[in-house]
Amino acid sequence: MSKPDSEKTVGDVHEALSRPLFNPVLKVTVGEGKLDYEIYLRTADLLRLQTPRSELVDADELMFQVVHQAQELWLKLLAHEVAEVVDDLDGDRLWEVTARLDRAVRITHCLSHELRVLETLTPDTYQVIRRHLGNGSGQESPGYNAVRVAASYAAEALDRLLARHEVALADVYAGPRPELKRVCELLVDLDEGYQTWLFTHYLLVRRTIGVGRDVAALDGVPTQVLVGRMTQPLFRALWAVRSQLTAEWRREGGLAPGADRREARVPA
Numbered sequence: 099m100s101k102p103d104s105e106k107t108v109g110d111v112h113e114a115l116s117r118p119l120f121n122p123v124l125k126v127t128v129g130e131g132k133l134d135y136e137i138y139l140r141t142a143d144l145l146r147l148q149t150p151r152s153e154l155v156d157a158d159e160l161m162f163q164v165v166h167q168a169q170e171l172w173l174k175l176l177a178h179e180v181a182e183v184v185d186d187l188d189g190d191r192l193w194e195v196t197a198r199l200d201r202a203v204r205i206t207h208c209l210s211h212e213l214r215v216l217e218t219l220t221p222d223t224y225q226v227i228r229r230h231l232g233n234g235s236g237q238e239s240p241g242y243n244a245v246r247v248a249a250s251y252a253a254e255a256l257d258r259l260l261a262r263h264e265v266a267l268a269d270v271y272a273g274p275r276p277e278l279k280r281v282c283e284l285l286v287d288l289d290e291g292y293q294t295w296l297f298t299h300y301l302l303v304r305r306t307i308g309v310g311r312d313v314a315a316l317d318g319v320p321t322q323v324l325v326g327r328m329t330q331p332l333f334r335a336l337w338a339v340r341s342q343l344t345a346e347w348r349r350e351g352g353l354a355p356g357a358d359r360r361e362a363r364v365p366a
């Protein structure tokens with residue numbers, strides 16, 4: 099016999115959630131891993147990958163695990179998409195390159211937004227969870243390493259693309275090759291999205307354990323190292339070309355602020 103509503107506890111809610119659930123729309127039981135949705139997505143395996151409630155060291159630990167696992171999934175997908183970009187770059191399929199880079203950029207936005215859920219973890223609670231993480235380091239993240247490797251292949255494929263088209267990178271920004279410029283700018287968007295994720299992570303670390311030369315990460319490294327690492331781009335040449343264009347810039351030909359602009363039209 100079920101308890102009256104007034105006597106139900108949080109334990110009863112979790113107990114109910116731990117069992118298969120009846121879906122009144124489909125009139126089937128969900129959670130036994132037997133439905134097509136569950137079989138295709140392997141939800142039974144997926145949902146087993148988090149520590150059961152009875153073994154959590156804090157109720158917030160589930161959130162901590164889910165965000166980390168979800169980040170690994172997004173990073174896996176990001177690396178996959180960037181690897182496909184390499185193939186499309188080498189095949190001169192520029193529409194496909196831009197479509198895939200658009201997707202990759204959106205994935206980096208997801209990564210940053212999702213990380214902000216972890217900002218709700220207060221420092222005192224993290225100090226509890228932290229005791230159970232061994233000497234783990236973020237550098238051990240498979241997804242992070244995969245993205246960096248895939249991006250290094252993409253950087254080489256961009257060099258090959260430009261070589262086939264006989265254009266230097268600086269000339270992409272000077273010459274009439276809008277399709278190549280679009281590819282380069284999307285790679286910059288991707289890099290910016292990736293660095294924004296690292297910067298978001300830096301702020302997360304700062305508010306959770308602090309950043310400083312005397313604040314040690316679990317592996318003993320001072321958290322200060324994050325400051326230098328988070329600005330390391332994926333596509334170095336694409337950032338260098340900006341500095342190059344600025345170095346080559348000359349003031350001559352410009353108009354003084356307030357001068358008559360009628361003779362200075364944008365070329366048709």
Ligand code: HEM
Pocket residue numbers: 165166169170213216219224234235236237239242296299302303306307314315316317319321324327328
């Ligand atoms: C409260 C949550 C978190 C804290 C306190 C934290 C803390 C840290 C610290 C102290 C470092 C630098 C030392 C080291 O390499 O271990 C680091 C690096 C790193 N973390 Fe986290 N982290 C958190 C969440 C995450 C999440 C959700 C991810 C997603 C995969 C992540 C990915 C990384 C990566 C990739 C690095 C290496 C970055 C680099 O060396 O530039 N971290 N983290």
